[in-house]
Every structure is written in structure tokens, then in C-alpha cells.
Amino acid sequence: MLRCGTDLVGMRDAVVRLVGLLVVFFVGSFSTAHAQGFFDKLIERARLSAGQAYAKETAIPDTAKLGYDTYRGIRLRPDSVLWREGGGRFRVEFFPTGFLYQTPVKIYVITRSGTPDTAGTATALSASPEMFDFGKATPPAQVGFAGFKVTYPLNGDKHDEIISFLGASYFRPIGTGQAYGASARGLAIDTAQPRSEEFPEFREFWLVEPAPGDKTLTVFALLESPGASGAYAFTLTPGVRTTVDVDARLFMRHGVSMLGIAPLTSMFLSGKSGPWRDDFRPEVHDSDGLAMVTGEGERIWRPLTNPGSLQVSSFVDNNPRGFGLQQRERRFDRYQDSVAKYQVRPSLWVEPKGDWGEGEVRLVEIPTPSEYHDNIVAFWVSRWPVAKGQALEYRFRLSALSDEVALASDARVVATRQASIEGNARARRLVVEFEGDTLAKLAEERLVESNVEVSGGKLLRTETDQPPGSANRRLFIDVELEGRRAIDIRAYLTAGGERLSETFAGQVRP
Incomplete structure (x- = not known):
């Protein structure tokens, strides 16, 4: 069964320890104004956190024994699905810690309605081995939440996955008739730089309980890394084009040489231009090109490659209108893979809100011998250096779509x-x-x-x-x-x- 426990109001010892849980109370229902008020408090928490030394989260050692095959076979028990009752469209299923995901995240639910004492309350969810069916494997003594996925009646009456948050700051939206492919990330730091890349992590999530007729879902998240702390608000709207409106507020712990905004990650093993492989499948990729619309309105297409060595390409721009990793080839006969279904992998498209100023869309292509390794990254980099103590704000819409023709x-x-x-x-x-x-x-x-x-x-x-x-x-x-x-x-x-x-x-x- 799903276990809950209400935390204390506000943050506990915010300046010194910054481990308090963000809990708010509102009278009546949780409105748009209430959501903004909650986000304002989360922004303040991220700002305070950035002024403190980074603390690495502790992994759950027991779950390291859960290997790839075992982890894939773990199922959440039906009575542990969040919002399975009440007639709403959205439901949430949880991933346990295990395999590569040994560090737990904290997940809270903000109740939308109720009595004056309960409306708008952020309630912590507790994970337990009893929530999951481990099949023939021996359940670990302790588990945490590694992440979650949201389901919705996207392709009919049955609930289908529409987005998942799992691992570091990764999230993957999909629309009607699509299968998981390219991913988005909350932030990229020092990708393809001489120093080691930093992978920020979403540490805590707040899920706003939707009303029965709601067609959007709001999720808040706290991001942490050695270089930055951040507050994120996600507004998810599922459909033929599933969209995620992202509001990101970043606070720098130290300066970084490269800060990647709205990063997208994908895989390109082979395509029409090669490299040629001993494979019955003509093409193997989640995306086949980087598309851009510049601030001046020019549409640009850069085909992806699987290079012999690391390749970094830059496309200088001012206030870009959009960029994304697209899967333009939609014919099954070009893939011949009835399991991977590359022809229905989504194109991810970023549309900035407001002016992002001068900078560049940067494309990183990494050699890979296997389709199981993501080797493509694309993101926005500002022209201006990022310094310790700096506060940044970026807002954009991320779309998962299959109708790329409509963009041009x-x-x-x-x-x-x-x-x-x-x-x-x-x-x-x-x-x-x-x-x-x-x-x-x-x-x-x-x-x-x-x-x-x-x-x-x-x-x-x-x-x-x-x-x-x-x-x-x-x-x-x-x-x-x-x-x-x-x-x-x-x-x-x-x-x-x-x-x-x-x-x-x-x-x-x-």
C-alpha cells in the first residue's frame, strides 16, 4: 500500500541544513495563484541551497544487487498506483531504487482540495518493498523511490505512459502513438569539455493532485549539483503533441565553463549516410537530425552522424525561436525493427519563451558501437560566462511530436x-x-x-x-x-x- 506522512510546515533549518521539506497550507482548493506561491518558496529554497556546500545524496546499498534483467522485471503493485481512484485522468507509478538508480529521490503530493486543514498540504510518500512485485528475485530489505512515470488515457481508454522522470535530471515525454526515444534533461554542465561532465540531479518532486476533469498536470522539482541548485515547474499537457511547459530558476554554486540549457539526448547509430554495418536494419536511430529556427526565422537542418571521434558543432544565434532533435524518417521499411519501433520515436522540440539573448545551439556527437548508448546531445549555451552566485531564469515549451512537417x-x-x-x-x-x-x-x-x-x-x-x-x-x-x-x-x-x-x-x- 502507498504510505504517506505529513512533514512540518516550511523548511526546517533552511539556512544551516536545508533539509526541511517544503510544505504549504491554503484554504479551499489549490489554485494557479497557490501554485505560483509554492513555486516562489521553492525558488527561495534553491537560492539558499546554492549558498551552501554541495552534499551528495546517499545511495541505498541493498538495491545495487538488482541487475538489469531483475530491475526490468519489477512491477509496481496495483494498489500502490497514485490516484488510481477518484475518476481523474492522471495516475502515477513509481520506480524503485535498483540497477543504475541506487540514489533515492523524495516525492510529495500536494492535495488540491479538501478541508481548510488539508487543502494544499504537501505530503511525503514513503517507499517500501511491499509496494513492488520483484518476481523471483529476493526483495531488498530497504528500497526508495528512484523516480516515477505518469499515465493517461492517451491512445484510448487504457492508461498509457506519457512521461517518466528517472535518473539524474532526465525526463522523457511521449505523445499519441509514440514510443520512448529521445530524452530531455533539466540541465547540462560541462558536456564535452576537458573537465569531467557534471550530471545534476532532481532530488525532490512535488506532484500537484489534479481535479477529475483536468487535462494538465503540474510537477515541481528541486535540482542539485556541485555547480548549481535549481527550482523547476513542469506543466504537462498530453495529446497528439504532448507538451511540457518548463520554468527553470538556477542559482550557481560556482562558475562553470559550459552551462547547457534545455538539453536533449538521443541515439544515432546508423542512417542513410552510414556508417555501414553488418545488420539487416538499414537505419538505427532515435533521431536523425538537429532542426533549428533562428531568431531571424531561418530554418536549418543538420543531419546526425555516428562519427569516428568526438565532434562538437556550434550554431550561433540571437534569441532562437526553436531547436530540437527530430526523427523525420517515419517508414518502417527504413528500420525493419518491429521491436524497437524506431519509426514512432518522438521528435523533441524546444520553443523558448522570452528572449534568450546571444549564444549558440551546440550539438555533440559521440562515437558509439551500440544502439544501447546515447551518443547525441543538443542544448543552448549563452554567449556570456556563468559565475558563482549568478541567478538565471529560462522558460520554454518542450513538445514530443510526430508531425514534423507542420513545423515547416x-x-x-x-x-x-x-x-x-x-x-x-x-x-x-x-x-x-x-x-x-x-x-x-x-x-x-x-x-x-x-x-x-x-x-x-x-x-x-x-x-x-x-x-x-x-x-x-x-x-x-x-x-x-x-x-x-x-x-x-x-x-x-x-x-x-x-x-x-x-x-x-x-x-x-x-
């Missing part, structure tokens, strides 16, 4: 391929295929041209053609490598001076 009005890149050129060992041919209404509606007699820019190498030739029986256009770009430098290529299609497509931004590497 111009033709978009649907395939990128590379080949060698006979007779020149330093030359490579890049073939970029575009599709979209701007091409489909184009009169046959209109000539499609290209605008191609190359840096770091030599442009040899460009040519466009139209595949038989298709309105698509292919752009052939021949380039020549110079030394050990990679060639950066930007290209888009035009007709009579009118722009027809998004900008392709790719690389040819030695």
Missing part, C-alpha cells in the same frame, strides 16, 4: 547521402534530397537552382535533379578536402530568386 512551410531535407568520386581520393559527393509543398506546387517549367556555401574545403560542382515520379529535388554537391579539416556546407534551393527550402547544414569529414 518550406521544403525540408528528407535524406542525405555521401559517396566517393572516382579519380579523386580527396573528393566527396554529397546528395541532399528535399521534399515539400513548395516543390510539389512548382510549375514544371520553373528552373530550380541552389545556393551553396562551403568553408574548410573546395567546392567543385553543384547540380539539381528531379527523381522520376517524384516532386522531390536532389542537390548534388561535389567538394574536395584540404588537409585534415572538415568541410562545412550550407545549402538551400531557390527558383527565380524565391527561396524554396530550409537550409541544409552538414559536414564532410576526412
Whole structure:
């Protein structure tokens, strides 16, 4: 059974120990104003915490014995599901500590309604081995909560998962008809930097009890790391496009060389441009490209790769309108994997709220031999350094979607391929295929041209053609490598001076 225990009001010894639980009381129901009041208190707690030395959370040693297969088989017992009664749409299921997730998190429920003594009360939930079915494995003497997932009648009357919070600051939203793929994180610190990467953790969560007819769910979280403390508010709206509105308030314990905002994580093992593998599956990836809309409105597409060595790419911008890791290839025959179902993995799209100023969208591509390792990271980095004691505020909407076409009005890149050129060992041919209404509606007699820019190498030739029986256009770009430098290529299609497509931004590497 689910166990509860009410904590004391406010924070206990906030300045000295910062271990008190945030508990508030409101008369009547928990309104939007009450939620903001609670968040304000959580922000203050994060600010105070950042002024104290970082304290690492203690793991539960017993749960280290729960290996991968055992952990996968653990099930939450039905009577331990939160909000299983009451007629509401949202339910919450909990993950136990174990396997890689040995450090417990604290989870509280804020009651939305009730008597003047109970409405708006934050109540701590207690984990116990009796809450879980461990199958044939011996239950540990002690367990904690490692995280949780939210279910909702997304694809019919049955409750389906719509988001999970599990491990460090990871969370994974999905929409109608989708399967888990790319992930989001609360914060990235020193990713792909000379010093070791820091992985901030969500330490505590507050779940706001929804009313029976509510179609949104609010979750608050406290983030901690050696470099920062943060207060987060998540507003989850499930649907064909599940959205998560994020309000993040950060306070720096010390300066960091790289602070990644709205980080996204994914996997790319192989795609249309390789690398070629001894595998019956033509493509294996959770995402196949980084999409961006700049502050000036330019749409950019960067295909992902599985590089031979660590690659970091930067796309400088001012007040970006959006960026995300997309899964554009939606045909099963391009994956041939009926278990992984890569064709229904979500595209994650970040839309900043307010001005984020000058900075860059940074893409990190890491070599991987296996589909079981995430090797792609994308996030926003401000131009300005981050110093100790600094307070930062970022708000954005994160969408999990499958209808990427709806994001673009111009033709978009649907395939990128590379080949060698006979007779020149330093030359490579890049073939970029575009599709979209701007091409489909184009009169046959209109000539499609290209605008191609190359840096770091030599442009040899460009040519466009139209595949038989298709309105698509292919752009052939021949380039020549110079030394050990990679060639950066930007290209888009035009007709009579009118722009027809998004900008392709790719690389040819030695």
C-alpha cells in the first residue's frame, strides 16, 4: 500500500541544513495563484541551497544487487498506483531504487482540495518493498523511490505512459502513438569539455493532485549539483503533441565553463549516410537530425552522424525561436525493427519563451558501437560566462511530436547521402534530397537552382535533379578536402530568386 506522512510546515533549518521539506497550507482548493506561491518558496529554497556546500545524496546499498534483467522485471503493485481512484485522468507509478538508480529521490503530493486543514498540504510518500512485485528475485530489505512515470488515457481508454522522470535530471515525454526515444534533461554542465561532465540531479518532486476533469498536470522539482541548485515547474499537457511547459530558476554554486540549457539526448547509430554495418536494419536511430529556427526565422537542418571521434558543432544565434532533435524518417521499411519501433520515436522540440539573448545551439556527437548508448546531445549555451552566485531564469515549451512537417512551410531535407568520386581520393559527393509543398506546387517549367556555401574545403560542382515520379529535388554537391579539416556546407534551393527550402547544414569529414 502507498504510505504517506505529513512533514512540518516550511523548511526546517533552511539556512544551516536545508533539509526541511517544503510544505504549504491554503484554504479551499489549490489554485494557479497557490501554485505560483509554492513555486516562489521553492525558488527561495534553491537560492539558499546554492549558498551552501554541495552534499551528495546517499545511495541505498541493498538495491545495487538488482541487475538489469531483475530491475526490468519489477512491477509496481496495483494498489500502490497514485490516484488510481477518484475518476481523474492522471495516475502515477513509481520506480524503485535498483540497477543504475541506487540514489533515492523524495516525492510529495500536494492535495488540491479538501478541508481548510488539508487543502494544499504537501505530503511525503514513503517507499517500501511491499509496494513492488520483484518476481523471483529476493526483495531488498530497504528500497526508495528512484523516480516515477505518469499515465493517461492517451491512445484510448487504457492508461498509457506519457512521461517518466528517472535518473539524474532526465525526463522523457511521449505523445499519441509514440514510443520512448529521445530524452530531455533539466540541465547540462560541462558536456564535452576537458573537465569531467557534471550530471545534476532532481532530488525532490512535488506532484500537484489534479481535479477529475483536468487535462494538465503540474510537477515541481528541486535540482542539485556541485555547480548549481535549481527550482523547476513542469506543466504537462498530453495529446497528439504532448507538451511540457518548463520554468527553470538556477542559482550557481560556482562558475562553470559550459552551462547547457534545455538539453536533449538521443541515439544515432546508423542512417542513410552510414556508417555501414553488418545488420539487416538499414537505419538505427532515435533521431536523425538537429532542426533549428533562428531568431531571424531561418530554418536549418543538420543531419546526425555516428562519427569516428568526438565532434562538437556550434550554431550561433540571437534569441532562437526553436531547436530540437527530430526523427523525420517515419517508414518502417527504413528500420525493419518491429521491436524497437524506431519509426514512432518522438521528435523533441524546444520553443523558448522570452528572449534568450546571444549564444549558440551546440550539438555533440559521440562515437558509439551500440544502439544501447546515447551518443547525441543538443542544448543552448549563452554567449556570456556563468559565475558563482549568478541567478538565471529560462522558460520554454518542450513538445514530443510526430508531425514534423507542420513545423515547416518550406521544403525540408528528407535524406542525405555521401559517396566517393572516382579519380579523386580527396573528393566527396554529397546528395541532399528535399521534399515539400513548395516543390510539389512548382510549375514544371520553373528552373530550380541552389545556393551553396562551403568553408574548410573546395567546392567543385553543384547540380539539381528531379527523381522520376517524384516532386522531390536532389542537390548534388561535389567538394574536395584540404588537409585534415572538415568541410562545412550550407545549402538551400531557390527558383527565380524565391527561396524554396530550409537550409541544409552538414559536414564532410576526412
